Amino acid sequence: MFAGVELDAAERVCRWDDLEPGDLLDVLTSLVDKSILIREESGPVVRFRMLETLRDHGREKARESGELADLRRRHADWYRQLAQGAEAGWIGARQLDWIDRLDREQPNLREALEFALTDDTGTDSDSVLAFAAALQPFWYSLGRLGEGRRWLDRALAAASGTASTVHARALYWDCSLAGAQGDLAATAALVTEARALAQQSTDPVVHAYAELAEGMHEIYTGDLAAACARLEGIHDMFAAQGDLLAQVSALLYLGWARELRQDTAGALDCYQKALAITESHGESVSRSYALWAAAVAVWRQGDRDRALRLLRQGLVLVRRRKDPFMAATCLEALAWIVSAEGSARRAAVLLGAAQALVRVTGASTVVFPNLLVHHEECERTTRRALGPRAFEAAHREGGSLDLDAAVAYALGEEPAAAPPTPGPSTELTKRERHVADLVAEGLTNKAIATRLVISPRTVDGHVDRILTKLGFTSRTQIAAWVVEHQRH
Numbered sequence: 001m002f003a004g005v006e007l008d009a010a011e012r013v014c015r016w017d018d019l020e021p022g023d024l025l026d027v028l029t030s031l032v033d034k035s036i037l038i039r040e041e042s043g044p045v046v047r048f049r050m051l052e053t054l055r056d057h058g059r060e061k062a063r064e065s066g067e068l069a070d071l072r073r074r075h076a077d078w079y080r081q082l083a084q085g086a087e088a089g090w091i092g093a094r095q096l097d098w099i100d101r102l103d104r105e106q107p108n109l110r111e112a113l114e115f116a117l118t119d120d121t122g123t124d125s126d127s128v129l130a131f132a133a134a135l136q137p138f139w140y141s142l143g144r145l146g147e148g149r150r151w152l153d154r155a156l157a158a159a160s161g162t163a164s165t166v167h168a169r170a171l172y173w174d175c176s177l178a179g180a181q182g183d184l185a186a187t188a189a190l191v192t193e194a195r196a197l198a199q200q201s202t203d204p205v206v207h208a209y210a211e212l213a214e215g216m217h218e219i220y221t222g223d224l225a226a227a228c229a230r231l232e233g234i235h236d237m238f239a240a241q242g243d244l245l246a247q248v249s250a251l252l253y254l255g256w257a258r259e260l261r262q263d264t265a266g267a268l269d270c271y272q273k274a275l276a277i278t279e280s281h282g283e284s285v286s287r288s289y290a291l292w293a294a295a296v297a298v299w300r301q302g303d304r305d306r307a308l309r310l311l312r313q314g315l316v317l318v319r320r321r322k323d324p325f326m327a328a329t330c331l332e333a334l335a336w337i338v339s340a341e342g343s344a345r346r347a348a349v350l351l352g353a354a355q356a357l358v359r360v361t362g363a364s365t366v367v368f369p370n371l372l373v374h375h376e377e378c379e380r381t382t383r384r385a386l387g388p389r390a391f392e393a394a395h396r397e398g399g400s401l402d403l404d405a406a407v408a409y410a411l412g413e414e415p416a417a418a419p420p421t422p423g424p425s426t427e428l429t430k431r432e433r434h435v436a437d438l439v440a441e442g443l444t445n446k447a448i449a450t451r452l453v454i455s456p457r458t459v460d461g462h463v464d465r466i467l468t469k470l471g472f473t474s475r476t477q478i479a480a481w482v483v484e485h486q487r488h
Helices: 007-013 021-033 052-065 068-088 095-104 106-118 125-134 136-141 145-158 165-180 184-199 204-221 224-231 234-241 244-260 264-280 285-300 304-321 324-340 344-361 369-386 388-399 403-410 430-440 445-452 456-470 475-486
Strands: 038-042 045-049
Touching: 007 021, 007 068, 021 038, 021 045, 052 068, 068 095, 068 106, 068 125, 068 136, 095 106, 095 136, 095 304, 106 125, 106 145, 125 136, 125 145, 125 165, 136 145, 136 165, 136 285, 145 165, 165 184, 165 204, 184 204, 204 224, 204 234, 204 244, 224 234, 224 244, 234 244, 244 264, 244 285, 264 285, 285 304, 285 324, 304 324, 304 403, 324 344, 324 369, 324 403, 344 369, 344 388, 344 403, 344 475, 369 388, 430 445, 430 456, 430 475, 445 456, 456 475
Parallel strands: none
Antiparallel strands: 038 045
16 A cells, blocks of 8 residues: 555554554564665655565455455545645644655555545545545645646545535635636536535535635636625635635635736735735745735836845745746746846746746646736737747747756846757657656656556656656656657
């Protein structure tokens, strides 16, 4: 089951009647000595993993003994509790620790979700929905919108239909993800479902999540007056419930609705409240969203210097957690600002970097449709200033940067430099090129394995060879390379 395990998870899942919890470390150490387990350290974190062949053998032995289903259920329960713990403490000083832990546990989380969704011997559908919903802040924080939406769609399809707060929250998150991906038909359907759910309940939280989903959808569709009216009362309700994440989300959406109605002062009031909550709790994800939103608002008001300061603060936070979606969003806004100042080439590089990063997330755009006018004006101005060939060259240069390099360029820490392109001696095989194309689509290694009907381990090997051949260190660089070579 485990695709790498930390001690606390092993203690909860691997229980023996005659073994004290504290003795498990001795057992694991003994297995390391026998080369059955591999001990890995990353800073203060110690993980144990097993070679895939041994893992498959152990799974088969557990199946033969009749213990596999119980082990997988305990495994799924542990990771559901881990996800819900992260959700409960999301707006807090441990947020980055939670992101790091969940990032390390992604293979286990996927395994646990898959089991929970397919187990027909006792896993409660609402527990599965709570599990999938609890992970959405995490998927969003790393720009993995497509993956988050796929798990939620499956969990919602299997849900009981009970008008619970968990169901309402899951519908809101799915609506948010669909909106970020530009799928407004799906957001409309989800809003209709949320409304119907609310009609079955007297719970104010269920109604508040339905209102939050509908208000967000109204922003995307341009019904700003309705969005403002709908969102203004929700913040206080979530505050009364102590739901900090929903409280901050309501403030951010209300701020955008106000900003798009030209009420910049009202928008900034919302952003300042969101920043006060996130800063007082040591949180960084929603804080980066608020910094970007405030930056765009003050720039539209004419305060260029303050906008730049806010965007730089946001980029520093984004770089720490490697979030391509929010990095792209900040880079896009920075491009608008520098283009208006006449820095055409810099703007074109930033636009290229933003476009390459957002493509990896599965989103259709980095801004609300209402703000596309700024993107279009920026691209039109820079293309006219540089000429078509110079614009395309600068745009490609930006698209070749990985997240760290793009943020460093935006912050003025180092000049943009395209990574090496492969020569004749580093050409990809046909299979490697196919894998690279699927990486560029945003698929995980497991999803690629399913698509190509090969083992995940084989995909891991292909991806490692692609990175080595191209001289890259990240999947984002692979995606940018694919896009670049599709032009030729």
